[in-house]
Amino acid sequence: MRIGLVELLLILLIASLTVGPSAALWVDRWMRRAQKTSAAAARRRAAQEAQRAAEREEVLQRFQKLSIVFVLCAAVALIWGLVLRPIEAAPTPYTAPDVRQETGAQTAAEGGVLELAPYTEISALRENNGWLYAAARSGKNGCLLRMQPDGTGRTEVLTTAGEITDFAFAPDGTIWMTTLESEGGRLYRVNSDQWGVTVELTVSQIDGRALSCPTAVATASDGAVYFTDLAAACARHGVESALRTELTAHTGTGSVYVYDPAARTVETVLTGIAGASGLALDEAAETLYVSDLGSRCVWAVDTAARDRTAGGKGCSTHLYGLPGYPGALSLDADGTLYISYRWARSGWLEDHAGRTLLRGMALRLSQTMQEGLFSLSASDIRAEAVAPASGSWQRTIPGGSSGSTTALCPVDSRxxxxISGETKLHWVRV
Incomplete structure (x- = not known):
């Protein structure tokens, strides 16, 4: 039997009237349930989001509080570390020296190098009886080397527990040596014979005060031994650090003393030096030359003088306005005075010569950061030579490489x- 269109429509109408209301109610209930479920989920999500927002806000507030505490602690630590922390050498105000004009001196000719590895940190050089002597470091020990001027025949003369800062030969062959050790500075007498080398401690304190940092020594034909003490502050981290400290602080507590081996007495020759870093004795002129690190000058004082003050009566400024901070001094056979420079003149330091706050902050910096304040580049003057009698400048020795000049020694035409940090000696022709 075929169902016509009319019958089909009637069947659909009857089915819709019979099933439609139930289906509509079921759909309505399902939609309401879905809406309730969706609303509950939305409420849960909103509650969770609100909880997360509250937690984020709480964490943010805690972080802000911790940040404020950290910043305050950092500020307090910075103020303490750079301004309030006690330092051994408090800076004093001073007047920066003038800068010398060009001298017109000739530039020394290029030379070469002598490799001294594994020895490092060469701190002093001397010539004696055709031999070249050098004080250096070998591991943690100091040692005194002897070699030919061309570097051959190198041998160790002696070793010490401390840093050899300088040494000098007396006419009788005795070596007078200054060292810096953990207990402080020392002046030793070194004798050698067929039985070996003997080292005798002669001076470790003056008037009850420990010798802090002797940096230079010179001997006279009458047996007198002149030596310097860089400054009154203790040198806890070596000579280089002590030099930077005195240069920045400018305490003016450096001194020169004379030791009489026969009487075993020590007398004061000169005080008030802002870093007594070098010494040279001209016996013919009966004059003692003393390099003043912080004042960028070289003082001249009579060898017989006692209890003089730098710049006062009986002590004249022989050379002033130097282009760098002078260190080791040396006289050649003709009486020409050679001046080495530890660092080039620092404009920052001398611009703040009259102010102690920033210089005090610089003194509280770490060793590495302090090293960045002073430098001697390859383009700077490393050393100069002058005729003391006339004051005429003879020659200039250029930098060649970076690093402070720790020692120099003229030998014949060389x-x-x-240079600090190197294992070799540089030489130039003069």
Missing amino acids: VYLA
Whole structure:
């Protein structure tokens, strides 16, 4: 039997009237349930989001509080570390020296190098009886080397527990040596014979005060031994650090003393030096030359003078306005005075010569950061030579490489120079 269109429509109408209301109610209930479920989920999500927002806000507030505490602690630590922390050498105000004009001196000719590895940190150089002597470091020990001027025949003369800062030969062959050790500075007498080398401690304190940092020594034909003490502050981290400290602080507590081996007495020759870093004795002129690190000058004082003050009566400024901070001094056979420079003149330091706050902050910096304040580049003057009698400048020795000049020594037509951090000696023709 076929169902016509009319019958089909009637069947659909009857089915819709019979099933439609139930289906509509079921759909309505399902939609309401879905809406309730969706609303509950939305409420849960909103509650969770609100909880997360509250937690984020709480964490943010805690972080802000911790940040404020950290910033305050950092500020307090910075103020303490750079301004309030006690330092051994408090800076004093001073007047920066003038800058010398060009001298017109000739530039020394290029030379070469002598490799001294594994020895490092060459701190002093001397010539004696055709031999070149050098004080250096070997591991943690100091040692005194002897070699030919061309570097051959190198041998160790002696070793010490401390840093050899300088040494000098007396006419009788005795070596007078200054060292810096954990207990402080020392002046030793070194004798050698067929039985070996003997080292005798002669001076470790003056008037009850420990010798802080002796940096230079010179001997006279009458047996007198002149030596310097860089400054009154203790040198806890070596000579280089002590030099930077005195240069920045400018305490003016450096001194020169004379030791009488026969009487075993020590007398004061000169005080008030802002870093007594070098010494040279001209016996013919009966004059003692003393390099003043912070004042960028070289003082001249009579060898017989006692209890003089730098710049006062009986002590004249022989050379002033130097282009760098002078260190080791040396006289050649003709009486020409050679001046080495530890660092080039620092404009920052001398611009704040009259102010102690920033210089005090610089003194509280770490060793590495302090090293960045002073430098001697390859383009700076490393050393100069002057005729003391006339004051005429003879020659200039250029930098060649970076690093402070720790020692120099003229030998015949050469001048040997040691540079901090290197294992070799440089030499130039003069």
